Amino acid sequence: MKTRAAVAFAARKPLEIVEIDLDGPKAGEVLVEIRATGICHTDYFTLSGADPEGLFPCVLGHEGAGIVVDVGAGVTSLKKGDHVIPLYTPECRQCKSCLSRKTNLCTAIRATQGKGLMPDGTSRFMCDGEPVLHYMGTSTFSNFIVAPEIALAKIREDAPFDKVCYIGCGVTTGIGAVIWTAKAEVGCRAIVFGLGGIGLNVIQGLRMIGAEQIVGVDINPGRKAIAEKFGMTHFVNPKEVEGDLVPYLVDLTGGGADYTFDATGNVNVMRQALESCHRGWGQSIVIGVAPSGAEISTRPFQLVTGRVWKGTAFGGARGRTDVPRIVDWYMNGKINIDDLITHKLPLERINEGFDLMHAGTSIRSVVEF
Numbered sequence: 001m002k003t004r005a006a007v008a009f010a011a012r013k014p015l016e017i018v019e020i021d022l023d024g025p026k027a028g029e030v031l032v033e034i035r036a037t038g039i040c041h042t043d044y045f046t047l048s049g050a051d052p053e054g055l056f057p058c059v060l061g062h063e064g065a066g067i068v069v070d071v072g073a074g075v076t077s078l079k080k081g082d083h084v085i086p087l088y089t090p091e092c093r094q095c096k097s098c099l100s101r102k103t104n105l106c107t108a109i110r111a112t113q114g115k116g117l118m119p120d121g122t123s124r125f126m127c128d129g130e131p132v133l134h135y136m137g138t139s140t141f142s143n144f145i146v147a148p149e150i151a152l153a154k155i156r157e158d159a160p161f162d163k164v165c166y167i168g169c170g171v172t173t174g175i176g177a178v179i180w181t182a183k184a185e186v187g188c189r190a191i192v193f194g195l196g197g198i199g200l201n202v203i204q205g206l207r208m209i210g211a212e213q214i215v216g217v218d219i220n221p222g223r224k225a226i227a228e229k230f231g232m233t234h235f236v237n238p239k240e241v242e243g244d245l246v247p248y249l250v251d252l253t254g255g256g257a258d259y260t261f262d263a264t265g266n267v268n269v270m271r272q273a274l275e276s277c278h279r280g281w282g283q284s285i286v287i288g289v290a291p292s293g294a295e296i297s298t299r300p301f302q303l304v305t306g307r308v309w310k311g312t313a314f315g316g317a318r319g320r321t322d323v324p325r326i327v328d329w330y331m332n333g334k335i336n337i338d339d340l341i342t343h344k345l346p347l348e349r350i351n352e353g354f355d356l357m358h359a360g361t362s363i364r365s366v367v368e369f
């Protein structure tokens with residue numbers, strides 16, 4: 001069949017909207033019509049050429065929602081007409097990682113996924129007779145995709161695609177980093193570095209669990225008002241702080257934060273986040289994705305004196321289990337997604353979504369098919 005898609009033919013080039021070929025689902029796979037997709041900073045990161053796993057040509061996008069159109073042989077948990085959110089972190093419930101209950105990082109298909117291929121080692125996308133690669137196992141910048149059954153979360157049918165697509169990455173990552181990775185508790189003090197599509201969901205998660213103090217740090221003063229709406233108690237613009245940022249934040253949080261979160265992808269900020277933690281117990285959660293070759297550093301003394309550095313992927317969420325619950329939270333009014341979706345675009349204007357992200361004008365742009 002044919003599908004309309006925004007194809008990344010090469011790094012650092014605008015996406016091109018073209019009709020490409022899509023093979024039907026093989027055994028264990030599902031054909032999905034994507035109805036809406038968000039644009040995450042990670043899509044830009046890969047398009048920029050900074051991603052060691054970035055391969056071209058490919059169809060980017062990993063924050064989508066849609067409807068099952070067809071299923072391949074052996075698929076039992078999904079049927080035509082089901083509403084789904086594709087998962088870049090699948091949940092097979094059988095691999096060593098899933099069975100460990102210690103991580104959400106299912107390893108069932110990670111090797112082929114990282115090469116832009118389906119689990120059988122081939123691509124379902126073709127353009128002019130040449131293969132086009134998948135991305136993160138999702139490729140939601142295509143109107144139709146094929147994805148493994150284990151990489152699709154079935155969601156309720158009354159949830160609007162143009163909102164819950166954001167649960168495919170940003171919402172789950174931010175809220176999950178607080179509740180599943182940090183396991184932050186009522187009354188804690190926290191600092192969130194980077195108040196974009198992820199950081200604002202960290203703030204929302206911190207408000208949900210009853211944090212006492214929620215400090216937001218961003219170089220874009222335009223983030224202050226929206227972050228306050230989501231629960232931020234103190235805003236810090238590093239450009240307006242005289243002297244070092246870390247002692248300023250340690251002082252502001254009464255000796256350091258119980259939890260800090262990096263949602264910038266900047267390794268210098270990650271160091272500031274670790275060093276702003278409270279001596280003896282503070283935990284710093286790395287969410288941001290950093291370019292190929294970038295490394296984090298600190299004095300080992302920071303760890304010797306009890307600070308903990310942790311990372312999180314997809315907020316520690318087990319997608320098929322947790323994503324439908326987060327959709328319920330949205331539908332029951334427990335979380336706010338609407339105010340974070342600042343722009344809606346047709347597929348033809350998807351490149352504007354990247355421009356808006358750069359300019360710091362958007363929180364999330366959503367493309368509707």
Ligand code: NAD
Pocket residue numbers: 040041042045169170173193194195196197198199217218219220223238263264265266269286287288289290312313314315357360363
């Ligand atoms: P975004 O562009 O919407 O937001 C980034 C924010 O960081 C912006 O508000 C920007 O002004 C701010 N910022 C930039 N430099 C800063 C600095 N030096 N100090 C303070 N603030 C600064 O991006 P996003 O979609 O929110 O993604 C944030 C990061 O999280 C990216 O690196 C992305 O790749 C990563 N990410 C990781 C996961 C995961 O599972 N670990 C999931 C989604 C996104």
Ligand code: AHE
Pocket residue numbers: 040042043051052053054089105110169289290313314
């Ligand atoms: N390919 C990159 C790493 C990118 C990365 O860390 N991705 C996150 C999700 S970002 C979503 O916006 C993730 O889930 N990581 C775990 C995994 O298995 O990829 C690189 O540096 O090679």
Ligand code: ZN
Pocket residue numbers: 040041042043062063169170
């Ligand atoms: Zn993302």
